[in-house]
Amino acid sequence: MIRAAIIGAAGYIGGELLRLLLGHPDVTVTAAVSASSTGRRVDGTHPNLRSLTDLTFCAMDRLGACDVLFHAGGHRAGMTVLPGLLDHGAVLVDLSGDFRLADPVVYERWYGVAHAAPRLLPTFVPGLPETQRKRLTQADRISVPGCMATAGILALQPLTAAGLVAGQVWVDARTGSSGSGGRPGEGNVHAERAGAMRVFAPAGHRHEAEIAEATGVEVGMSVTGVEAVRGVQVLCRVRLAEGVDERLVRDTYRLRYADEPFVRVVAQRRGLYRLPEPKILAGSNFCDVGFALGGRGREAVLVAALDNLVKGGAGNAVQCMNIRFGLPERRGLDFPGLHPN
Amino acid sequence: MIRAAIIGAAGYIGGELLRLLLGHPDVTVTAAVSASSTGRRVDGTHPNLRSLTDLTFCAMDRLGACDVLFHAGGHRAGMTVLPGLLDHGAVLVDLSGDFRLADPVVYERWYGVAHAAPRLLPTFVPGLPETQRKRLTQADRISVPGCMATAGILALQPLTAAGLVAGQVWVDARTGSSGSGGRPGEGNVHAERAGAMRVFAPAGHRHEAEIAEATGVEVGMSVTGVEAVRGVQVLCRVRLAEGVDERLVRDTYRLRYADEPFVRVVAQRRGLYRLPEPKILAGSNFCDVGFALGGRGREAVLVAALDNLVKGGAGNAVQCMNIRFGLPERRGLDFPGLHPN
Amino acid sequence: MIRAAIIGAAGYIGGELLRLLLGHPDVTVTAAVSASSTGRRVDGTHPNLRSLTDLTFCAMDRLGACDVLFHAGGHRAGMTVLPGLLDHGAVLVDLSGDFRLADPVVYERWYGVAHAAPRLLPTFVPGLPETQRKRLTQADRISVPGCMATAGILALQPLTAAGLVAGQVWVDARTGSSGSGGRPGEGNVHAERAGAMRVFAPAGHRHEAEIAEATGVEVGMSVTGVEAVRGVQVLCRVRLAEGVDERLVRDTYRLRYADEPFVRVVAQRRGLYRLPEPKILAGSNFCDVGFALGGRGREAVLVAALDNLVKGGAGNAVQCMNIRFGLPERRGLDFPGLHPN
Amino acid sequence: MIRAAIIGAAGYIGGELLRLLLGHPDVTVTAAVSASSTGRRVDGTHPNLRSLTDLTFCAMDRLGACDVLFHAGGHRAGMTVLPGLLDHGAVLVDLSGDFRLADPVVYERWYGVAHAAPRLLPTFVPGLPETQRKRLTQADRISVPGCMATAGILALQPLTAAGLVAGQVWVDARTGSSGSGGRPGEGNVHAERAGAMRVFAPAGHRHEAEIAEATGVEVGMSVTGVEAVRGVQVLCRVRLAEGVDERLVRDTYRLRYADEPFVRVVAQRRGLYRLPEPKILAGSNFCDVGFALGGRGREAVLVAALDNLVKGGAGNAVQCMNIRFGLPERRGLDFPGLHPN
Structure with a gap:
C-alpha cells in the first residue's frame, strides 16, 4: 500500500x-x-x-x-x-x-x-500526464497545473504542436464557484454569486501564463464566473494555418488522444452534448476536448471542459501518482460522471 | 459474470x-x-x-x-x-x-x-433491502419502491415499527426535476422549472400509498418541485408516543441502521450538513436519515434524503440484485457523492 | 413630498x-x-x-x-x-x-x-396592512413582521379567524438565501448553498412565534433553505373544523381578500402555477395565497408565497407608510413580477 | 391613449x-x-x-x-x-x-x-434607439434587433464608429434559457439545461450578421447557453487602433452614452459588479456596457449585458414606440432591476 x-x-x-x-x-x-x-x-x-x-x-x-x-x-x-x-x-x-x-x-x-x-x-515536473507522462514516471516533485490551464493546454496543444495554429489565441474561460475555495468572502456570497455571469478577469489571469508557457503561443484570456459549483469550460479562438481544414483538425485530435485514458474528443454535428459540457463531468477525471470551424474555415473554436476539482486538481494529481508509482493510470479514478446532473 | x-x-x-x-x-x-x-x-x-x-x-x-x-x-x-x-x-x-x-x-x-x-x-417482493433483505435473497420478481417512498419509509419505519409514533404523519417531500423523466413537456421547460417551488401535489401523491402500506400509519403527503436535477428530501412530522424522548429516538435509529451499508444517521447539533441534504448525495446510493425534536418534545421532524435516480431507483435495484445473486451488497455502488456539489 | x-x-x-x-x-x-x-x-x-x-x-x-x-x-x-x-x-x-x-x-x-x-x-403596531390597516392610519411606531411570518399569517388568518381550523398547524417554510442577509459567512458560501435543501430550522423558528401570536393557534414550524435568492413559500397543514368543505374555504379566502391590493387567491385545478409560486413574485409586493384539500376532505394544505425582501420586508414597510400618510396603498409598489424568471 | x-x-x-x-x-x-x-x-x-x-x-x-x-x-x-x-x-x-x-x-x-x-x-427602420433615434420618430415600420445583436452593437458601435478598432472582432455571447422561447423541446428540458455551459453555436449565429451590418466590422461569434432564465452577456475581443489608450476608450463611451436613458457605462476597477452583469438587469430596460484593456494595451475586451426579453426585445420595442409617438422615452420602462437577484 x-x-x-x-x-x-x-x-x-x-x-x-x-x-x-x-x-x-x-x-x-x-x-x-x-x-x-x-x-x-x-x-x-x-x-x-x-x-x-x-x-x-x-x-x-x-x-x-x-x-x-x-x-x-x-x-x-x-x-x-x-x-x-x-x-x-x-x-x-x-x-x-x-x-x-x-x-x-x-x-x-x-x-x-x-x-x-x-x-x-x-x-518540479508539470503534473500533466498528457504531455509529461514519461518524466512523471520518475518525478519526485510534481506541480499540478491550474484548472483552466489544464483545459486550455489540452485544447490547444495538439494543434500548436502540429503547427496548425497561426498567431495568437484568445481563451475565454468560464468557471464554477468552487474554484475560488470555500472560505467565506464577499465574492462567494450565494445571493451575489447565484446565476451570475461575473467577468472577474476580463483581460489576463494567472492560468494564461501557464497556457502560454506550455503551448508556446501568445494567449489572451478572459475568465467569467457562471452558475455552477464545479466545472470549467474554455473556448479558444484560433486562426488556422494555411491549408488546415476540418478533417486535419479532427484527425490531429483523434490521433493525439487515441490512447489517453482521460481525454475524449467530443465534436459532433448535433445533439445537446455535441461539444464538451462540464455539467456531466462533475466528479470525473475526464477532460473532454472538441472543436468547430468558423470564419469560412480560417478559424476554429476549440472547446475543453473538466471538473476543476478533479481533472483540474485532485484527480489529475492522483493520475500523476499512479504513473509515478507504476500503477494503472485509471486506478481509483473510474467514476464516469452523471447524466443528468 | x-x-x-x-x-x-x-x-x-x-x-x-x-x-x-x-x-x-x-x-x-x-x-x-x-x-x-x-x-x-x-x-x-x-x-x-x-x-x-x-x-x-x-x-x-x-x-x-x-x-x-x-x-x-x-x-x-x-x-x-x-x-x-x-x-x-x-x-x-x-x-x-x-x-x-x-x-x-x-x-x-x-x-x-x-x-x-x-x-x-x-x-413481487418489495425491492427495499433495509426491510426485505431476507426475502430478496430468493426473490425472482422484485419491485423497487418509488423514490420518495423509499425516503419516507426509511425515515419512518424504525419509529413506527418500534411503536414510537402516535397518530398520523405528514410527509412533506421536495424533489428535483429528473424525477419526472427526460421527455420534453410543459412541466419541465427550463425557464418555468428553474428556481421554482412548485407544489405540484399539495395533498396526495402515489408514493403516499406506498409509505402507508409499508409503515402501517396514516400518511398525508405534499410534494414540491424545487431547484435541483437530482435529489429527494422528505420531512415527516410525527407525534411521539407517550414517554419517547430524543435519546430513545436516536438509539432506535442507530440500532436499526447500524449494519446497513447505505443508510447513515445524520442528526447533529450544528453545521451546514447537520441533517440529511440531497446535494451531497448525487450519484451515491446512500439514504441519509435524521431527526429533530420539537413541540416541547412531543413531536419530531424526521428527515431523509437520497438521489432519486440511485437509492431512489437504479442503485437500489442494483443493491437488490447484489443480494439476490449473493454478491457483497456494496459491489458496484461505492461512489460516495461529491462535496461541494 | x-x-x-x-x-x-x-x-x-x-x-x-x-x-x-x-x-x-x-x-x-x-x-x-x-x-x-x-x-x-x-x-x-x-x-x-x-x-x-x-x-x-x-x-x-x-x-x-x-x-x-x-x-x-x-x-x-x-x-x-x-x-x-x-x-x-x-x-x-x-x-x-x-x-x-x-x-x-x-x-x-x-x-x-x-x-x-x-x-x-x-x-408598536404590527406592520401588516391586511390585519392592521385601521390602526396603521394613525400609527407612529410600526413593526413589520418577519417574511415567513407574513406568509404564514396571510395563509392562516382567514381560516383561523373564521373558526374553520381545528387543533394545531404545521408550517413548512422554504426560503431563498437573501433572507439571511449579505454578510459573508459559512452558511452562505455559494458552493455550499447552491442547490441545497438545508433544513436549518427543523423544529422551531422565531417567525413561528409571530404566527402563533397573530392567529391564536398552536404552530409547529420547519424551515428549509432551497435554491433561490429571493422567495419564501409556506405550506401550512391544518385540520379543518367539522363540516368545512372546499367551497367554504375558497369563499372565505375570496371574501377576505377581495379588496386587498396585494393578496391574490391562487388555487386552480391545473397549470404550472396553480398554487402560489415565489419565482414569479421577485420584486413584487404580492403575497399569493392558495389551498388544496386532502385527507379525504378533513385536512387542508394552505400555501402562501412572497418575495421576502418586498412583501416580506421593504415593500410591506412602504405599503404601511402609504397607509399612514394617506396615500393610495399601491403607490410606488406597482411592479408585478416577471414571467418567466 | x-x-x-x-x-x-x-x-x-x-x-x-x-x-x-x-x-x-x-x-x-x-x-x-x-x-x-x-x-x-x-x-x-x-x-x-x-x-x-x-x-x-x-x-x-x-x-x-x-x-x-x-x-x-x-x-x-x-x-x-x-x-x-x-x-x-x-x-x-x-x-x-x-x-x-x-x-x-x-x-x-x-x-x-x-x-x-x-x-x-x-x-423597416432598425428598432435601436441608440443608433436610429431620429429615424424612429417618423418610422411606421420598425424591426427590433436580436437580443445578442443589441448587446453586441451597443458594446462595439461607439468604438467602431470612432475608428478605434482595427481588424475583426470576436463576440463571445452567453445567454439564459428564455431566449429560445417557452415551447417544450429537447433543448430546454430542465434536467439537461440546468447548470449547463452549452456551446450551441460555436462559430456563427444569426445575430452575428446583424452586428456586422450595424458596425461595419467583420465579426466571429460563439454562443453558449449558461444557467439563467433571463440575461444575455457579450464579450467582444477587439484589437485597438494605433495610439488608442484606456482613457480614450473610456471617454468615447462616456461621451457617446452620456444622454442615453438606458445605456450605462460600467467599467470600474473593483467590486463584484465592476463590469456588466445580467443578473441585476432582469426586468429592466438597461443595457450596461463596459470594457477592460489587455494584451499590454493593444487589445480590449468590451462587455455588454441586458435582459434578453426587455432591452433585448419587448422593452426596446416599447422604447421605440415612445419615440415614435412623441412620449418621454422612459415612460413605462422605469423598473431598475433587482439586487440581489
Missing part, C-alpha cells in the same frame, strides 16, 4: 484528494493535515465522506512518514511549506500555483510577490 | 442502470432495450458513458438471454410488458410503479386505471 | 427600501445611514440603482430631519437604536425583529437575550 | 410586451392575439399578470383597430403575417428576425429560406 498524506486537507481540493485516495485500492491515507481544523473529524468538513473514514485533521507536526505527499494549500503556502519537506522522503505533489511557472520573473508578474524558492522551480 | 439486460434503457433510470452495471465488476450488460432509440448509440443518449461502452439500443425482440432483467419503463408499461417475460428465466426487477402496491384496488385509486395483471401483484 | 430616511441602508432590506422609495413619486430620500459603508456611493453597494441616485451612505449623526424613518438593521440593533429616536419626530418603521412580539418573555425565549426596551413593545 | 395590439402574445416576448404595456400610463392594450391560446385568459399563460388584467387571447380576425401593432411571433412568421397588415394603419413593430437584415441574400444564408417579402426589407 502506498502511504499518502495531504497538507491542506480541509479545503475543497483537499477534500477531493481524500475522496479519491480513500477509495483507491492501493493507497492508505496516513495524515490529513489542516492548521485551521486540527482535531476535527474529516467527515465534519467533508460530509460526503461520512461512514467512509474516521480520520481527524492533524497538525503539521503529526505529518509522519509517507510515500507521497500532496500539498493542497493555496498560493504562497506552496513555496513556504514545501522547501522544508524536501528531505521528508516522500514524492511531493503540489497543487498550489507556486511551482507551475518555470520563470520566477513571470511568477512575480502574475502573483505579485517575489518567489521564495526560485531555485526549486526547475526541479 | 451475471448477464444483465435493461428494458427502457434510454430513460434517466435506464441511464443510471447502465452507468452502474457497466462499472460493476461482476456484471456484463447484454442488452439495452429502447423502443424509441433502437439503433442509436447508448452514449449518444447518455453522454457520461462516452468511452465506456459501444453499446447501441436494441428492440425488444433482441432482448436475448440474461440472468437479471431490469424494467425501467414507466407506469402502465410494467404491467403490460412484464407478464410476457415471466417465462424468460431471468430475475425480474421492475422500476415502474406497477408492482409496488399490493392491493389492485389501491392501485386503481392512485393510478387511475385498473391493474392489468392483479394476480402477479403478490408475487 | 414625504422625507424618508433609512438606517441600515447598506443591507438587502435597506437596498430594497432605497429602490422602492427612490421610485416613489411622493417620497424623497433624505438619508441612507450605514455605519459600515459611510462615505461610499449607494450604487456601489446596490448596483441596480446606478444612474438613479447619487446618494452616499452617511453616519448616524447625519440622519437629519425626516417624516418617516425606516430601521433596517438587524435583530438587537432595533431595540438599541430606536429608543434614542423616539423624540426625533418621524414615524418609525422597524424592520428588525425586536418589536414584533408583544411579550418580552416570549422575545427572550426566541431571541436568546432579554429585551432592552420592553416598555416600548406595546407602542 | 395609444391603442396597442400584440400578435404572438402568448410567447415570452409577448408576455413582456403585455407586462410593459399594461403598466404604461399612455397605452391601452386592445388585443392580445394568439393562435394557439385563443379564448384563454392572458394571466393563465402569464401568471405574473394576475389581478392586472382580464384580457383573453383572441384570434387574428379579432385584431381590430389600433395605433401600434407589435408582432412577437417567431422567424418566418414575420414575413408571412406582416405583409397582410401593411394597410392596417398601425405602426408596425416587428420582433421576429425577418426584417432585421437589409439584404435578402444574407437573410437566406443565415435563416435557410428565401425571404418572402424582400421588397419590404428597406422599408
Whole structure:
C-alpha cells in the first residue's frame, strides 16, 4: 500500500484528494493535515465522506512518514511549506500555483510577490500526464497545473504542436464557484454569486501564463464566473494555418488522444452534448476536448471542459501518482460522471 | 459474470442502470432495450458513458438471454410488458410503479386505471433491502419502491415499527426535476422549472400509498418541485408516543441502521450538513436519515434524503440484485457523492 | 413630498427600501445611514440603482430631519437604536425583529437575550396592512413582521379567524438565501448553498412565534433553505373544523381578500402555477395565497408565497407608510413580477 | 391613449410586451392575439399578470383597430403575417428576425429560406434607439434587433464608429434559457439545461450578421447557453487602433452614452459588479456596457449585458414606440432591476 498524506486537507481540493485516495485500492491515507481544523473529524468538513473514514485533521507536526505527499494549500503556502519537506522522503505533489511557472520573473508578474524558492522551480515536473507522462514516471516533485490551464493546454496543444495554429489565441474561460475555495468572502456570497455571469478577469489571469508557457503561443484570456459549483469550460479562438481544414483538425485530435485514458474528443454535428459540457463531468477525471470551424474555415473554436476539482486538481494529481508509482493510470479514478446532473 | 439486460434503457433510470452495471465488476450488460432509440448509440443518449461502452439500443425482440432483467419503463408499461417475460428465466426487477402496491384496488385509486395483471401483484417482493433483505435473497420478481417512498419509509419505519409514533404523519417531500423523466413537456421547460417551488401535489401523491402500506400509519403527503436535477428530501412530522424522548429516538435509529451499508444517521447539533441534504448525495446510493425534536418534545421532524435516480431507483435495484445473486451488497455502488456539489 | 430616511441602508432590506422609495413619486430620500459603508456611493453597494441616485451612505449623526424613518438593521440593533429616536419626530418603521412580539418573555425565549426596551413593545403596531390597516392610519411606531411570518399569517388568518381550523398547524417554510442577509459567512458560501435543501430550522423558528401570536393557534414550524435568492413559500397543514368543505374555504379566502391590493387567491385545478409560486413574485409586493384539500376532505394544505425582501420586508414597510400618510396603498409598489424568471 | 395590439402574445416576448404595456400610463392594450391560446385568459399563460388584467387571447380576425401593432411571433412568421397588415394603419413593430437584415441574400444564408417579402426589407427602420433615434420618430415600420445583436452593437458601435478598432472582432455571447422561447423541446428540458455551459453555436449565429451590418466590422461569434432564465452577456475581443489608450476608450463611451436613458457605462476597477452583469438587469430596460484593456494595451475586451426579453426585445420595442409617438422615452420602462437577484 502506498502511504499518502495531504497538507491542506480541509479545503475543497483537499477534500477531493481524500475522496479519491480513500477509495483507491492501493493507497492508505496516513495524515490529513489542516492548521485551521486540527482535531476535527474529516467527515465534519467533508460530509460526503461520512461512514467512509474516521480520520481527524492533524497538525503539521503529526505529518509522519509517507510515500507521497500532496500539498493542497493555496498560493504562497506552496513555496513556504514545501522547501522544508524536501528531505521528508516522500514524492511531493503540489497543487498550489507556486511551482507551475518555470520563470520566477513571470511568477512575480502574475502573483505579485517575489518567489521564495526560485531555485526549486526547475526541479518540479508539470503534473500533466498528457504531455509529461514519461518524466512523471520518475518525478519526485510534481506541480499540478491550474484548472483552466489544464483545459486550455489540452485544447490547444495538439494543434500548436502540429503547427496548425497561426498567431495568437484568445481563451475565454468560464468557471464554477468552487474554484475560488470555500472560505467565506464577499465574492462567494450565494445571493451575489447565484446565476451570475461575473467577468472577474476580463483581460489576463494567472492560468494564461501557464497556457502560454506550455503551448508556446501568445494567449489572451478572459475568465467569467457562471452558475455552477464545479466545472470549467474554455473556448479558444484560433486562426488556422494555411491549408488546415476540418478533417486535419479532427484527425490531429483523434490521433493525439487515441490512447489517453482521460481525454475524449467530443465534436459532433448535433445533439445537446455535441461539444464538451462540464455539467456531466462533475466528479470525473475526464477532460473532454472538441472543436468547430468558423470564419469560412480560417478559424476554429476549440472547446475543453473538466471538473476543476478533479481533472483540474485532485484527480489529475492522483493520475500523476499512479504513473509515478507504476500503477494503472485509471486506478481509483473510474467514476464516469452523471447524466443528468 | 451475471448477464444483465435493461428494458427502457434510454430513460434517466435506464441511464443510471447502465452507468452502474457497466462499472460493476461482476456484471456484463447484454442488452439495452429502447423502443424509441433502437439503433442509436447508448452514449449518444447518455453522454457520461462516452468511452465506456459501444453499446447501441436494441428492440425488444433482441432482448436475448440474461440472468437479471431490469424494467425501467414507466407506469402502465410494467404491467403490460412484464407478464410476457415471466417465462424468460431471468430475475425480474421492475422500476415502474406497477408492482409496488399490493392491493389492485389501491392501485386503481392512485393510478387511475385498473391493474392489468392483479394476480402477479403478490408475487413481487418489495425491492427495499433495509426491510426485505431476507426475502430478496430468493426473490425472482422484485419491485423497487418509488423514490420518495423509499425516503419516507426509511425515515419512518424504525419509529413506527418500534411503536414510537402516535397518530398520523405528514410527509412533506421536495424533489428535483429528473424525477419526472427526460421527455420534453410543459412541466419541465427550463425557464418555468428553474428556481421554482412548485407544489405540484399539495395533498396526495402515489408514493403516499406506498409509505402507508409499508409503515402501517396514516400518511398525508405534499410534494414540491424545487431547484435541483437530482435529489429527494422528505420531512415527516410525527407525534411521539407517550414517554419517547430524543435519546430513545436516536438509539432506535442507530440500532436499526447500524449494519446497513447505505443508510447513515445524520442528526447533529450544528453545521451546514447537520441533517440529511440531497446535494451531497448525487450519484451515491446512500439514504441519509435524521431527526429533530420539537413541540416541547412531543413531536419530531424526521428527515431523509437520497438521489432519486440511485437509492431512489437504479442503485437500489442494483443493491437488490447484489443480494439476490449473493454478491457483497456494496459491489458496484461505492461512489460516495461529491462535496461541494 | 414625504422625507424618508433609512438606517441600515447598506443591507438587502435597506437596498430594497432605497429602490422602492427612490421610485416613489411622493417620497424623497433624505438619508441612507450605514455605519459600515459611510462615505461610499449607494450604487456601489446596490448596483441596480446606478444612474438613479447619487446618494452616499452617511453616519448616524447625519440622519437629519425626516417624516418617516425606516430601521433596517438587524435583530438587537432595533431595540438599541430606536429608543434614542423616539423624540426625533418621524414615524418609525422597524424592520428588525425586536418589536414584533408583544411579550418580552416570549422575545427572550426566541431571541436568546432579554429585551432592552420592553416598555416600548406595546407602542408598536404590527406592520401588516391586511390585519392592521385601521390602526396603521394613525400609527407612529410600526413593526413589520418577519417574511415567513407574513406568509404564514396571510395563509392562516382567514381560516383561523373564521373558526374553520381545528387543533394545531404545521408550517413548512422554504426560503431563498437573501433572507439571511449579505454578510459573508459559512452558511452562505455559494458552493455550499447552491442547490441545497438545508433544513436549518427543523423544529422551531422565531417567525413561528409571530404566527402563533397573530392567529391564536398552536404552530409547529420547519424551515428549509432551497435554491433561490429571493422567495419564501409556506405550506401550512391544518385540520379543518367539522363540516368545512372546499367551497367554504375558497369563499372565505375570496371574501377576505377581495379588496386587498396585494393578496391574490391562487388555487386552480391545473397549470404550472396553480398554487402560489415565489419565482414569479421577485420584486413584487404580492403575497399569493392558495389551498388544496386532502385527507379525504378533513385536512387542508394552505400555501402562501412572497418575495421576502418586498412583501416580506421593504415593500410591506412602504405599503404601511402609504397607509399612514394617506396615500393610495399601491403607490410606488406597482411592479408585478416577471414571467418567466 | 395609444391603442396597442400584440400578435404572438402568448410567447415570452409577448408576455413582456403585455407586462410593459399594461403598466404604461399612455397605452391601452386592445388585443392580445394568439393562435394557439385563443379564448384563454392572458394571466393563465402569464401568471405574473394576475389581478392586472382580464384580457383573453383572441384570434387574428379579432385584431381590430389600433395605433401600434407589435408582432412577437417567431422567424418566418414575420414575413408571412406582416405583409397582410401593411394597410392596417398601425405602426408596425416587428420582433421576429425577418426584417432585421437589409439584404435578402444574407437573410437566406443565415435563416435557410428565401425571404418572402424582400421588397419590404428597406422599408423597416432598425428598432435601436441608440443608433436610429431620429429615424424612429417618423418610422411606421420598425424591426427590433436580436437580443445578442443589441448587446453586441451597443458594446462595439461607439468604438467602431470612432475608428478605434482595427481588424475583426470576436463576440463571445452567453445567454439564459428564455431566449429560445417557452415551447417544450429537447433543448430546454430542465434536467439537461440546468447548470449547463452549452456551446450551441460555436462559430456563427444569426445575430452575428446583424452586428456586422450595424458596425461595419467583420465579426466571429460563439454562443453558449449558461444557467439563467433571463440575461444575455457579450464579450467582444477587439484589437485597438494605433495610439488608442484606456482613457480614450473610456471617454468615447462616456461621451457617446452620456444622454442615453438606458445605456450605462460600467467599467470600474473593483467590486463584484465592476463590469456588466445580467443578473441585476432582469426586468429592466438597461443595457450596461463596459470594457477592460489587455494584451499590454493593444487589445480590449468590451462587455455588454441586458435582459434578453426587455432591452433585448419587448422593452426596446416599447422604447421605440415612445419615440415614435412623441412620449418621454422612459415612460413605462422605469423598473431598475433587482439586487440581489
